[in-house]
Amino acid sequence: MTSMVVVVLPGNVDDPTAPSGGNVYDRQVCTGLAAAGWPVREIALPGDWPRPDRTSRAALADLLATLADGTVVLIDGLVACGVPEVIGPHADRLRLAVLVHLPLADETGLDPAEAAELDLAERAALGSAAAVIATSDATARQLAARHGLAADRIRVAVPGVAPAPLANRDPAGRRLLCVASVTPRKGHDVLVEALATVTDLDWECLCVGALTAAAYVDRVRQRIAYHRLGDRVTLAGPRAAATLAGTYADADLLILPSHAETYGMVITEALACGIPVLASDVGGVPQAVGRTDTGERPGRLVPPDDPAALGAAVRRWLTDGDERERLRAAAVARRAGLPDWADTASRVGAVLHELGRR
Structure with a gap:
């Protein structure tokens, strides 16, 4: 009999207005663990994690205090990593595993003092x-x-990634797609500056993602207006999974211009549809993009924060038909090697099983 696991999640894990890769991962892992026979007790804690107020800290402390010695606990790093003084006192009696989606100090826009403080807390x-x-x-x-x-x-x-049908291709590859919350880390400002260098070509760019970072969203909209791209670049806001599937189906190239990215789940979502990828060469992005069995990349990687390099790659995509066909063929070939969510849950479950036997 598999022992119970308590999974502590951010309070917005199922909020449709604020979708994130981390929340999707957490939900898929909980579902996969339950399917594999784990009794899963989910607890979503409201709070401004990783910098919660006193009430949220107290709620986490009270929760951990109620758990019996030896309980296996999986805590999302957004909750755990900013409050070592809360989880530390329970580390010896509980079996704690922390799931890190993004190191706290890697969030874009932090001042140096705040980043250093979060880094120490995470350590x-x-x-x-x-x-x-x-x-x-x-x-x-x-x-x-x-x-x-x-x-x-x-x-x-x-x-992991769910299987998906192949996208409907436009021969000219003109339908560009960016799926990411409009926040400083995701680099939409870099994307706009890059697209401003290819206005002589035929393209449109749909940006799907939460618009909750108001000041940054305004900045991006100002750059769109400055370059007169309002009829070509659309900030569409978040879309539910069913709607997003249709969005992928009508895209030709996924662009992810992030400054930092631990993996980039939207990359494999696009590849599952046979859509090539143009992304920043950061963090786990090369692993997500991967290669085919013959060593081909199903996309192109460019330096982060480099509008000229990103714009040049977009130009090549739009003007070089042979390049498009090579990347499309590689994206279709890559589909077969993509991980699934059952494998992800199995890997997490193996860690939790090991903890439960200690």
Whole structure:
């Protein structure tokens, strides 16, 4: 009989107005663990994680205090990593695993003092955990180096992806798609500046993602207006999974211009539809893009924060038919090697099973 696992999640895990890769991952893992026979107790804690107020801190402390000694607990890193003083006192009696989607200090827009404070908190929190689960090989290496963690304490469980039908292709590849919350880390401002260099070509760009970072959204809209791209670049806001499936079906190229990315789940979502990818060469993105059995990449990687390089890659996509066909063929070939969510849950479950036997 598999022992129970308590999964502690951010309070917005199922909020349709604020979808995120981390929330999707958490939900899929909980579903997969339950399907594999784990009794799963989910607890979603409201709060401005990783910097919660006193009430949210107290709620987490009270929760952990009620759990019996030896309970296996999986905590989302957004909840755990900012409050080591809350989880630390329970580390010896509980079996704590922390799931890190993004190192806290890597969030774009933090001032140096805030980033340093979050980094120290994360180091203490992960140092007290029995196991750390990262979502890419690059993040695992980064956490080990940054926080001095032993390699055998960090496991990797890359995100899965659901099978999807092939997208409907436009021969000219003119339908560009960016799926990401409009926040500083995702680099929409870089995308707009890059697209401003290819206005002589025929294209349209749909940006799907939450618009909750008001100041940054305004900045991006101002750049769109400045370059007179209002009829070509659309900030569409978030879309539910069923609607997003149709969005992928009508796209030709996914663009992800992030400044930091632990993996990039939208990359494999696009590849599942046979859509090539143009993305920043950061974090776990190369692992998500991957290669075919013959070594071909189903997309192109460019330096982050480089509108000229991104614009040049877009231009090549739009003007070089042979390039488009090569990348499309590679994207279709890559579909067969994409991980699924059952595998992700199995990898997480193996870590939790090991903790339960200690």
